[in-house]
Amino acid sequence: MLETLRKIVQEVSAAPDLESVLDLIVRRIQRAMRTQMCSVYLFNTKKQRYILMATQGLNKDAVGAVSLSASEGIVGLVGQRAEPINLEDAAKHPAFIYLPGTGEERFHSFLGVPIIHQRDVLGVLVVQQKERRRFDENEEAFLVTVSAQLAGVIAHAEATGSIQDVSGSRRGAVIESRFEGVSAAPGVAVGPAVVMAPPADLNAVPDKPAADIEAEIQLFVRALESVRHDIRVVGRTLSKRLRTEEQALFDVYLRMLDDNALAGEVVEKIRLGNWAQGSLRDVIKSHIREFDAMDDPYLRERATDIRDLGRRVLAYMQEAAPAQIDYPDNTILVADELTPAMLGEVPTEKLAGLVSVHGSGNSHAAILARSLGIPTAMGVLDLPYTQIEARTLILDGYNGRVYVNPSDEILQVYRDIMREDREVAAGLEQLRDKCAETSDGYRMPLWANTGLDIDVTRALDRGAEGIGLYRTEIPFMIRDFFPSEQEQMQTYRSQLAAFAPSPVTMRTLDIGGDKALPYFPIKEENPFLGWRGIRVTLDHPEIFLVQVRAMLRANEGLGNLRIMLPMVTSVHEVDEANRMIDRAVNELREEGHVTERPPVGVMVEVPAAVYQVRRFARRVEFISVGSNDLTQYLLAVDRNNPRVAGLYAPYHPSVLRALEYIAEEAHKENVQVSICGEMASDPCGAILLMAMGYDVLSMNSTNIPRVKSAIRGITHVRARGLLSQVRGMDDAEEIHMLLRTTLQELGLGQLSRPTIPR
Structure with missing residues (x-):
């Protein structure tokens, strides 16, 4: 059970968007529990309804089209009670409501568990079978465990699902997203995000559109050739000290970098519009996920080799084309973990706010931010920082909150707060030489x-x-x-x-x-x-x-x-x-x-x-x-x-x-x-x-x-x-x-x- 759960969570965590997350969940759970139907209903807070978002076993056309109010059906009851409901024959339950067009009339047994994240019911996970029976305790325990493990992943995917990707495509209108952290320095800032990444860290590479696709491809090709050269040199240097089978590892590395393998995939990604570093990141992480999901321990360890190759190529790209960061007015600097050195790289007159995905209110950067009077939020764990370059952010340093793609209404609220802050600060200057x-x-x-x-x-x-x-x-x-x-x-x-x-x-x-x-x-x-x-x-x-x-x-x-x-x-x-x-x-x-x-x-x-x-x-x-x-x-x-x-x-x-x-x-x-x-x-x-x-x-x-x-x-x-x-x-x-x-x-x-x- 634990190994199955590990694989499910690992795959789901790596899924690129909410739709993929939910599709993976229903397919993997159906297979793991050997049940005939698995579905996910997510609660839409604006509509106050549970919407069928993914299914394996019901009519696919019903996805997105079928919904229940917060008090309707057994799904609504699971959400209201915030606890599992396990039924031998769902149709006989007083709360049962038939949903036409779903094909659910074929199923009798029902097990539904709530998906809860930080006390909020995000949705309901349901499995059903045709035969009349109660799911046993082990099956119920498994589904509850899966739900608890997946709640955070779903919450994160749901929150970031509205953020537009680098190519400019979107699955519907881009809407406001809010992320919670810890207040580190008070104040409010509104401005474009500038993402700062540490060198040779694949996970920290942000998405950016490729300004010149051919130039990006050439940058990648040169970095690739440099890594190939390094591997050949190391192979020759160690050839006398290694056995034949160990020397073969270097040939494996070189084959991984062939045009028909990783290299070809990266070039294809670049041609779709992402810059070379972002394309490399996507391809390497995709292969790492594939190896991590394998049953064979030896093959799982090859994920480490892929990760190492990716870092080596990335390091050469960053060295060949050091990032020329343009700091616009009212820059809000964003990083996985802010350091004082990062603050020093931004012109003081341009810096309006600081956001750190990790780190605490007592970090060096936070202490420095308070000294400089720069609004700061730390520990904004769910923020997809690699996807927000150049996007408009609201940084609420009073409450440790960050808004991405803020609506005009919330922008006006915070601009009013900024205006009031300036007026208060101006009025308080006269108190400098007066006592309290x-x-x-x-x-x-x-x-x-x-x-x-x-x-x-x-x-x-x-x-x-x-x-x-x-x-x-x-x-x-x-x-x-x-x-x-x-x-x-x-x-x-x-x-x-x-x-x-x-x-x-x-x-x-x-x-x-x-x-x-x-x-x-x-x-x-x-x-x-x-x-x-x-x-x-x-x-x-x-x-x-x-x-x-x-x-x-x-x-x-x-x-x-x-x-x-x-x-x-x-x-x-x-x-x-x-x-x-x-x-x-x-x-x-x-x-x-x-x-x-x-x-x-x-x-x-x-x-x-x-x-x-x-x-x-x-x-x-x-x-x-x-x-x-x-x-x-x-x-x-x-x-x-x-x-x-x-x-x-x-x-x-x-x-x-x-x-x-x-x-x-x-x-x-x-x-x-x-x-x-x-x-x-x-x-x-x-x-x-x-x-x-x-x-x-x-x-x-x-x-x-x-x-x-x-x-x-x-x-x-x-x-x-x-x-x-x-x-x-x-x-x-x-x-x-x-x-x-x-x-x-x-x-x-x-x-x-x-x-x-x-």
Whole structure:
């Protein structure tokens, strides 16, 4: 069963469009279950009907012509119940409806299972037989398993089915498609997609029309001859060391590249209009699918050979004709996985937005995007990025959403949001030199989160009063080896000097989780619960001591350094870190440096730390909450996973109660408590946190004007009343709605993030 399922899913995953996906499904399931009929009904949300989309056993003319309402027939009942229905004689069931012209009167037994993707019923998978019998438990289990495995494939194929192919042909009108990801940097962008692919990666090659078909063919032919030459050279070089049968492998490679084999297929594809790289990709992937589907293990392994040949030819084509990328105005850069280097290749004045199929909100590219104020969506897993070159996109960085081929109506909605964003930004510029103070005189310090030199400039321009989080791992990430003490000192000095005498909070090296150093890889099954943060640096005192020494040296003559320890879970870690900091101070004094011990604090990011805040507060000078990690650990939701992003709720009652408890506990020891997560950068969240008693809010500098405006537009008394009201509420979305409504009532509705209906 598992092997059959593997083959079905593998074939279906590789199908080029929705029609092919559904046709494969019904044929493969009919054969695997040895049943006389298999059909797929997909639910059309606009028509609110289940439409027969593919069948093996019913009248083919009925495909696309026969449909049932959401409440009609046994198919409708399967969808309503969202569970299988197994009948000995379907015609005797009260919900049965005869569909003329299908030929279903021949069949009696019926088994239907829902196709469900992320709680939505996409359709119903049905098998039937002429004899009267119930399908047995194994058959039902198989169909349910197949349905669950195929749901994602169908959802993806359904979503991308409206995207026009490179040749310009279309199966009906091109319609708007929407893809969900994770918000990495707020804002909205509208513009053409420019797809950037890494070198020699077949899967990342985008579709492009061939501007000059003969030139594309010649490019391919030259690359092919180069690969043939390489294979002959390698064959001759190894001829004395290989047996005859092993030498024959090189002849096999050469035959694969014959004009009558792969080469001929690629040329044919080019003549149909796709450029050489896209044509090569299609042919190679088609052959890989064929080998992968074979039963013989030896033949399956030949897929690796085909893949290798394809990469070699592609590399020569890319080398011979390096991509001359034209960056139009309002470019939205799209990649399988964005890197900082990719951002650097696009002229700043042309770049409007960033989209990454993979990657998280904490990736290097995302951090840089936030620093530059570029709307960004990460983890848009279902986006068929190789098919969208030059298409108009809407990038909703507020909600992590991407629209391809947007309708005029949705374009207008987002253009209105962009206009409002510009108006708000212009109006907020006047607040730069004003403090965040409520109308009844309550002062709320606003600090910035930084990681790059450009962050400092932006933070100062937006009126930040200090740095609440300097991510020291950023300088480590952009190097190929650990920076020396002197290099670190110079980097830290620039941050400290720019803000002196205002405080600068430097977090010690926080790697692990989704933040890895290329020269210090950490391979773990569950990195978020693994070796990260303070755990790494305490295990490597040579790294920790060098970093602390660099911070202390950078602080000489300035005196505005604060050191913060990440991912702390026990007082033992705090005590050990304090001892090492004392050691670094003493070493530097012995070396003749004028060094003072700076304030030291801990980050509260895990549930274990929440209930030890008072113990920590007796050992440190300040407490800082990392609300992003704390929220994900409290709710057991990976905030960077688009599949569960909807469950990541900063306004969850449990999260709010934990945040309030932390502030109360820290103040019992008269220790300052700050917060440096995304919640502080949301005007709604900032008001609540102020009411809870947080002493400092730290955020991305882009958000400082909005938060400042929100605080200046409310009284502290009203904020406290709002917190009291929230304490009695049970639902995160209702809490967020109350906060947004309050901003509207205060005339500050333009400050909250827009919510676009899904």
